[in-house]
Amino acid sequence: MATVHFREIVKNYGKxxxxxxxxxxxxxxxxxxxxxxxxxxxxxxxxxxxxxEDITGGxxxxxxxxxxxxxxxxxxxxxxxxxxxxYPHMTVRANMGFSLRLRNEKRALIDQRVxxxxxxxxxxxxxxxxxxxxxxxxxxxxxxxxxxVRDPKVFLFDEPLSNLDAKLxxxxxxxxxxxxxxxxxxxxxxxxxxxxxxxMADRIAVMNEGRIEQLGDPxxxxxxPANLFxxxxxxxxxxxxxxxxxxAGAVEALGARWPANGRATDGQxxxxxxxxxxxxxxxxxxxxxxxxxxxMGAETEIVAKVGDAALTVMMRGRSSAGPGEGIFLAPQAAxxxxxxxxxxxxx
Amino acid sequence: xxxxxxxxxxxxxxxxxxxxxLLPIYHIFLFSISTKDSAFSGALWxxxxxxxxxxxxxxxxxxxxxxFWEQIxxxxxxxxxxxxxTLFIATCAAFAISRIKVRGGRTVMNAALFTYFIxxxxxxxxxxxxxxxxxxxxxxxxxxxxMVTLASPYAIWVLKQASDKLPWELDEAARIDGATPLQLFRxxxxxxxxxxxxxxxxxxxxxxxxxxxxxxxxxxxxNTIPLAVGLGHFLASDDSPWELLMASTMLFGxxxxxxxxxxx
Numbered sequence: 001m002a003t004v005h006f007r008e009i010v011k012n013y014g015k016x017x018x019x020x021x022x023x024x025x026x027x028x029x030x031x032x033x034x035x036x037x038x039x040x041x042x043x044x045x046x047x048x049x050x051x052x053e054d055i056t057g058g059x060x061x062x063x064x065x066x067x068x069x070x071x072x073x074x075x076x077x078x079x080x081x082x083x084x085x086x087y088p089h090m091t092v093r094a095n096m097g098f099s100l101r102l103r104n105e106k107r108a109l110i111d112q113r114v115x116x117x118x119x120x121x122x123x124x125x126x127x128x129x130x131x132x133x134x135x136x137x138x139x140x141x142x143x144x145x146x147x148x149v150r151d152p153k154v155f156l157f158d159e160p161l162s163n164l165d166a167k168l169x170x171x172x173x174x175x176x177x178x179x180x181x182x183x184x185x186x187x188x189x190x191x192x193x194x195x196x197x198x199x200m201a202d203r204i205a206v207m208n209e210g211r212i213e214q215l216g217d218p219x220x221x222x223x224x225p226a227n228l229f230x231x232x233x234x235x236x237x238x239x240x241x242x243x244x245x246x247x248a249g250a251v252e253a254l255g256a257r258w259p260a261n262g263r264a265t266d267g268q269x270x271x272x273x274x275x276x277x278x279x280x281x282x283x284x285x286x287x288x289x290x291x292x293x294x295x296m297g298a299e300t301e302i303v304a305k306v307g308d309a310a311l312t313v314m315m316r317g318r319s320s321a322g323p324g325e326g327i328f329l330a331p332q333a334a335x336x337x338x339x340x341x342x343x344x345x346x347x
Numbered sequence: 348x349x350x351x352x353x354x355x356x357x358x359x360x361x362x363x364x365x366x367x368x369l370l371p372i373y374h375i376f377l378f379s380i381s382t383k384d385s386a387f388s389g390a391l392w393x394x395x396x397x398x399x400x401x402x403x404x405x406x407x408x409x410x411x412x413x414x415f416w417e418q419i420x421x422x423x424x425x426x427x428x429x430x431x432x433t434l435f436i437a438t439c440a441a442f443a444i445s446r447i448k449v450r451g452g453r454t455v456m457n458a459a460l461f462t463y464f465i466x467x468x469x470x471x472x473x474x475x476x477x478x479x480x481x482x483x484x485x486x487x488x489x490x491x492x493x494m495v496t497l498a499s500p501y502a503i504w505v506l507k508q509a510s511d512k513l514p515w516e517l518d519e520a521a522r523i524d525g526a527t528p529l530q531l532f533r534x535x536x537x538x539x540x541x542x543x544x545x546x547x548x549x550x551x552x553x554x555x556x557x558x559x560x561x562x563x564x565x566x567x568x569x570n571t572i573p574l575a576v577g578l579g580h581f582l583a584s585d586d587s588p589w590e591l592l593m594a595s596t597m598l599f600g601x602x603x604x605x606x607x608x609x610x611x
Contacts, residue, residue: 050519050523051522051523052519052522052523071522072519072522072523073522073523073524073525073526073527077523078523079519079520079523081516081519081520083514083516085514085516085517085519085520086520087517087520087521087535088539089538089539098521098524098534099523099524099525102524102525102526102530102534103525146520146524150524
């Protein structure tokens with residue numbers, strides 16, 4: 001249980017700066033997800049917190065103590081790696097108890113802690129096995145078990161689910177979240193998968209090119225993205241975004257008038273954003289031509305052509321429209337997003 | 348049909364290779380069970396095969412064999428010492444270069460490897476001088492040190508390549524788990540490197556076991572030389588007891604083939 005504070009963190013690799021002065025405060029027991037495309041610096045930030053990378057500038061504090069020059073082993077953290085990093089020559093039991101063994105803890109205490117962790121993670125039948133005898137999901141759980149046994153101040157996860165198949169990933173997502181709700185240990189979780197971020201996080205930090213683009217709770221990021229990058233990154237299928245000009249409380253774009261909330265001045269060049277589920281087929285509205293219909297059961301995804309842009313429309317239920325047919329789209333004005341065309345910032 | 352062809356081709360290669368390998372050994376064996384008179388008869392099997400030569404060797408009942416057991420012990424002592432020392436040096440070096448990434452480590456490794464451009468025979472005289480300076484001539488240690496010098500660069504290089512293949516995350520996980528570099532070395536690195544260590548240890552051991560030139564040069568007393576040099580003494584006279592030489596050779600070679608661990 002601890003707070004984590006990043007202050008003006010800078011990281012250079014040689015002459016290349018990969019992290020540009022990041023500040024981030026994580027409260028006790030919080031689950032924070034760092035999300036962003038590969039190369040955005042999220043893993044580097046996590047590894048600096050873990051003590052696996054030197055910090056070029058700024059300070060990192062765990063529970064109020066600056067740890068810049070503290071060894072990994074003395075930071076009281078536990079990390080789960082993408083590759084699991086289980087010791088191949090040790091049994092599950094030995095893997096999980098390794099950190100305690102290094103601390104010269106008593107055999108009985110190690111056994112007890114390992115047993116408790118194994119019970120939480122349903123690993124009891126596998127304690128005597130070697131990592132190579134386990135499935136991917138089981139190895140993942142052992143890696144988590146190794147972290148739990150230490151009872152650290154902070155859990156660090158570095159893309160822990162990337163090596164699992166889609167179905168298992170969903171299951172492990174739930175397990176990790178349940179584990180956090182049970183243990184309430186401060187957690188920093190790195191992923192490139194925005195769905196993982198959305199479903200698991202208390203707060204998400206969307207990162208891009210070594211900076212935090214926006215920090216907030218998942219729905220805040222979804223409802224009010226601070227800039228174009230966040231708008232495009234968060235949400236699946238992605239938000240429709242196209243160029244337009246603000247005119248009398250609406251936006252003229254793709255040969256049609258799109259309702260907006262009027263935060264742009266008349267004649268201003270803007271980027272107009274609308275999420276697929278806020279763009280519904282209706283009896284009247286903006287004319288569009290259906291290109292592809294993808295029924296998914298409860299919802300139907302339609303790719304429709306308006307002007308020269310292909311927009312994604314997500315409607316509840318099923319659609320009778322077929323490719324080539326004309327439909328009308330009704331954008332919900334309350335859910336329209338306007339961004340400045342030059343800066344990409346939300347208007 | 349195709350399968351038979353493939354099999355036949357395999358045999359066509361295998362049989363000559365097998366003969367090539369086994370023929371000299373068979374020759375040694377033939378000599379060692381022949382009497383002195385029939386040793387050079389040219390027969391594929393002696394008329395009166397005998398194990399008496401081995402008895403003579405075991406009981407050291409010949410001028411050239413007076414120190415047989417002592418010399419075989421020297422061979423063993425030196426080979427094991429070279430194996431252990433080379434392993435120790437090469438493992439530590441490989442760990443430092445590959446895992447701790449010591450500054451300049453790669454340069455040291457390349458420099459060590461570079462020494463192989465100079466043939467070992469050229470180094471024999473300087474080595475002799477060096478051992479003389481340190482008063483090590485005629486001590487088994489001189490040969491051990493010389494052989495470790497010759498075996499280490501290759502051993503370091505092989506072990507470095509092998510340890511580069513271990514996932515880096517294991518080191519990081521161990522560091523976070525609280526391992527000191529020494530604990531990392533002992534509890535994670537060494538167990539994972541075992542297969543390579545066995546291979547390199549065997550390499551160094553056999554290199555020393557088979558060494559003749561350096562042993563001949565650095566050691567000259569009947570009771571310090573290894574058996575390889577002792578056997579060389581047989582050739583000092585015109586009427587060498589070939590049957591005894593070959594019987595000793597059988598014993599010299601057989602020790603390791605009988606002792607080598609089964610392939611995993």
